[in-house]
Amino acid sequence: MPCIYRVKTEGKTICGARAPLSCSRNVCPFGPALWERLIRHDTQSQLLWIMPEMRIIKASDLDLEKLEPGAYVVKSMNLSARGRRRCRLERR
């Protein structure tokens, strides 16, 4: 269960919801117990969304110093028709 806010940039891992703070147990907006679960399976995305302005950028172009107050960073994601366990057709 990867976290949509855990972003790696310039060699450090930040919390996109609380940028530019580092992703850590005490910073996590969802609490320390959930943080432990969220960091276990991390995936990184080539693209990031700067919210709430909804601007998509390359992950390498993220400049934390230029973030507006109230802005947050979300990983870009893929949506699928299949899911983790795919919808399936079962023939008899």
Place this chain on the structure above:
Amino acid sequence: MSLREALDAIRLLDAAGRGEGCRVAIIDTGAAEDAPLKDYVNLTNKSLIDTESHGEHIHRIIHRILPEAELFLVKVPNPVPDHIFITAIHEAMKWRPHAVNISMGSEMTSDGGDPVSIYADRLAVVSVVACAAGNGGPRPLSIGAPACGREVLAVGAVNMRMRPWSSSSRGPTLDGRFKPDIVAPTGYQLERGGARLIGTSFSTPLATAAAALLYSALPRPRLVRRLVQLTAQPIPVSLLNLAFIRGSQAASRTTVQKILKALSVSTDPRNIVGMGLLNVADALREAVQLASGS
């Protein structure tokens, strides 16, 4: 089990209407050859006809339930990057449909702050947006965008015995909201002797069709969503036990204890079956009463 039996279970057969005047949009992997479309947008470089054995079934199911409804389709690739999916939502919004079926989703859990969920919420201002919860169960927190949106109708699945389907994704959302909102049957056949359609993708069109019927009687999509939740048939807690235990076994005991300590709502039955099984006849009756002001 046939589609007819599934519709009987959600009491859609009792409800009047073949979908006259209803507009339903589908965002999926393509169209069926044997069902009509009023209009479409193709966001891929392939033909409109589905080759993924997914969108064609969604299209066919909705056409079978609402044969007189106007159907619209936005074809997207599978998998689809979120920025293309947002374009698809934007295109669907232009038709101002009564209901939108989204049987695609992300595996990443969300608090509704991701762009896809936010756009789905925007669409939910003009249409009822029914989103498949996903097939990531029985893990808790397995519902991803756009089903995590605050205004969308997240649809989980029950099997044809009306018991929770163990692979139906579970809530809560990352910020602790209950999801899914309701459940509908999965595992039915469209034709006698045909393939069984399994997954929340195929329980969602039942909710979409019901929502389109309801929206023709009510002025706002938010009312439809709320009414669908309030009239749902509760699933008896005794039927939840098995699904509940399986969910607990999916994670290690330590993890479960930590999660339960921090997030007790993760074990709430509403995070497995939402408010219960879709009940279209009761929802329509209430909608007519609300509309007439009695």
